[in-house]
Amino acid sequence: MKSLSFAFMIVVLFNYFINALADNDHYIITIKTKINLKDYDDDQNVKDAVDVFVNDKLNDIYDIIEENKDTYTLENGQMDERLEELDSIVMNKRHHRSTKLLFVNQVNPQNITAIQNLQNLQKRSDNSTEILDDKIEEYIPVESKLVSPICPLDSGYAVVIYASDEVIKKVKKLPDIKRCNKSIPTENDANTYYNLDFIQKETNWTDVIVQDRFKNVSRNFYSHLSLLSQSHFDSESTEVYDNTYYYPKTAGQDIDIYFIEESGYFDYDEFDTYNGSRTITCDAISDINYDFTELSYDDERRVKGCEVSNIKNTSHGTIVSMTAGGKYTGAAKKANLHIIATSLHSFSELQSLEYIRKHARPNKTIINISRTGYGYYSEIQEKIIELRRSGVIIFVAAGNNKENCCSSMHLYGGFDDVITVGATEDTIDRDISEVFYPSVGGFYLFEKDGTDYFRDYGTSYATPLVAGVAATIMSEHTEIRYNYNLMKKTLIDMSLKDILYGLPGETANRFINNGKRVVYSPNNAYHGCGENSGYSKCSKGCCSKDNKCIEFDGSSASQYCYVSLGCQSEYSEFCLSNKSTSTSTRLVNNRCGPGYGSCIIKKSRYIDGVGCCSKDGYCGTSSQHCGKGCQSEFGACYSSN
Structure with missing residues (x-):
């Protein structure tokens, strides 16, 4: 397999509002x-x-x-x-x-x-x-x-x-400065169920910004963003989905994202430049009829948008770019956005890649290619390798045909030195699949508060979403020179592992995450433990590997409380140390220890009971048996001992 077998799974969802950006x-x-x-x-x-x-x-x-x-x-x-x-x-x-x-x-x-x-x-x-x-x-x-x-x-x-x-x-x-904490506004509604200081500590972001206007809307507007900033949602643990997007304040600032698209138009609130603090431009046109044209600074198409003459899809590039860096819909709301209007021909794409190479800033430039096809072009592969060597990071779409895109004949998912992004839907929660974005092409499904909404899905929009997350990582850590290899490793390390269902065995099961993992409940209902339940601690028993609270009663269910099986001691009343290797077929007067045997009972080939051997040599499951002085060689014990 030549190309990177790395396909992030994204539910592509859109929204339209954002809270005011905080400053001081x-x-x-x-x-x-x-x-x-x-x-x-x-x-x-x-x-x-x-x-x-x-x-x-x-x-x-x-x-x-x-x-x-x-x-x-x-x-x-x-x-x-x-x-x-x-x-x-x-x-x-x-x-x-x-x-x-x-x-x-x-x-x-x-x-x-x-x-x-x-x-x-x-x-x-x-x-x-x-x-x-x-x-x-x-x-x-x-x-x-x-x-x-x-x-x-x-x-x-x-x-x-x-x-x-x-x-x-x-x-x-x-x-002589002992502590420094941001003053948190206290409200009497559900707006403060999340803990910004905790999120900042968890993510190590310089500051946390919250987009939560539609957190209580049943159709989960903007959940394509909220899914980026939390671990796997489990209704049994938190009851209500937290439709809030949490992201670092830098938000992709001073990072350039280039889009190879047929067009891109900026006459939408999504493309706010914040009084010129970021660049949103159409830089050049690579047209099948007019070859390559770099737009001058006095060309109105540079700031209003542009397209190729033989355009097939008039809205695709606009939606793709707003998904990466739109003020409301985008993951990296402060990134610089550059459209290179490019016809659907390989020579045009090669021209556009060369233009980007000449203007790219090393370790501050991302390219997004949300188009696919079949055929291998060695010239384009060589140019991609050259861009990678110059510190440019390229994200490409895997395609929507449910095919293995790792072949070198697959444009561009099968090429070397690109990060290939897949898409999924309907895997986290069925309600989350019903999502919408502000209409761009004139078609809409419904109107809300004066805005027409439409919906779309696929790897075309998953790809810029991941590119936007990469931009926020780069802007948040300016001291690090991110390149293709380091960004690929960082995204894999930060991703949620094995939370998707029904994937072919060779497909990488990685779901994009921006560094914020804790799952909050908007109605403050927590029935589990760990990161999937607001980092709640089990008041009784242990927190299992899958973030469930398990009561230790000496039955086989207590197996989940063992450290060796993933018991999370930080969120547990206790965890059990590894089981004793010795077992007993019977016990006399419930005694254990030297000359008596183990509190782990095995009547046949299966373990039928698990207990702790107290310091006095008696089996039981109370804290007196499993706590201080517990004899681990003759039964289970709390891990803290």
Whole structure:
């Protein structure tokens, strides 16, 4: 098999809305004070020392904000209005070398007293004739919208700051910063069933963005995206499907995705450039009648869209490109999108690949080819190998004919150095197969909220979906130079293994995942354990390999509680260590141990009962038998022992 036997299985689904992209946010910072804060309210000296120390830290944080105010720019290109206070007259006084700000605690304004006491102490201890302003720090009280003290805690002093991503990275590096957590809005509806901090920890993303407008719609709009960011949905574990798309904030930013398509048009909200922060263009046309034309910057087709003269499908390229990087429908919402309008002829495709090679940025360029056929073209294969060597990653469609696409005669799934993407539907949950996207070609099935919707499926749309996920991986890890081999390995490692049904034995059973695996229940109903049930822990018994809670009662069902069979100790009350190799045909007075035998009973060729041998030599299944002192050579024991 020449080509990569790697076909991601995607349910191709579409949607139309997205929450506003977040920029800056509030963070609760805990500062280590090195002072026992239990005496804070009772000892004025302790209170004064802590308040002065915390206020100095807030001045350090404020300096970072001033130095990095440009990082607070919003998606619309405007400066965040909270930064206006930096330009006020009071703030300008800070430029005096002996002036600091006194950040008033709005809950407990008495922190001003500590600073005043410090100033009075400095003045009383100064006996020189020098100007005091040059020696004594002057504090200017302010009620800032950017930084503010809150209250002492047992573990430190809590403050709140309003920070950009860049500011929060630098604040975390300051000494005496114990914790830094984003402030989470609390609501009384189902919008907060997910834990953003946990997702950020699980994925290691710099920040998490949520698209959840249609999470409660019965037809599961946009579930082609929500499926990317969770493990296998099991209605017995979480009852309701979480139709929410979770993705990293970078969202493919500064990554170029090229599409070899007959056409592409950008007169849709999907193709928002966010005030020019990303590029969406038709770069060139490779036409059977007019050969190859690079569109100039003053050609309106470059920004409005273009097509070849002998076009067969007028909407395919538009839908493919929005699936990869559309503002609402796309997986990589900030990626640069480039259409190369290409006729359905191999020489045109070769021309387009060469154009991309000349303009590609190494390790920042993806090519999407959502077209298939039959025949081997050594020239195109050589060009693909050349593109791979130059750091370009190519995704191609496997085709919709349910055929083995690994033959070199299969365009392009059977070629070397490409990542081949398959598609599937109706394998996760039947309702999820009924999905729709905003109509592009003028045909629609129904109208909702002023938008006409149509539906489609197949590897043509699965391929750009995977390409979009790859773009988010690349933008999130700019320190890594992703190439074909590394991206292929990364996607395979991140994929969900063996969750699809009815596949031929030679087909790779890998379902695309963007790094977020935990499955949440919108109605907070969890009947299982582990990642498929919101990382819930079994309150009784063990969490099996397939994320089910099993009660250990000494029967054969307890086999699932063994570590050797995949018991997940992190989500279990306990797991059992490996079974004793010895068995007993009978026990006298339920005794076990040396001279008695094992608590694992075998009357014939099958094991009929499993028990634990306590430290006192008695069989049982309680924590007294299976816990501390349990004799593992004569029965099962909790793995923690």
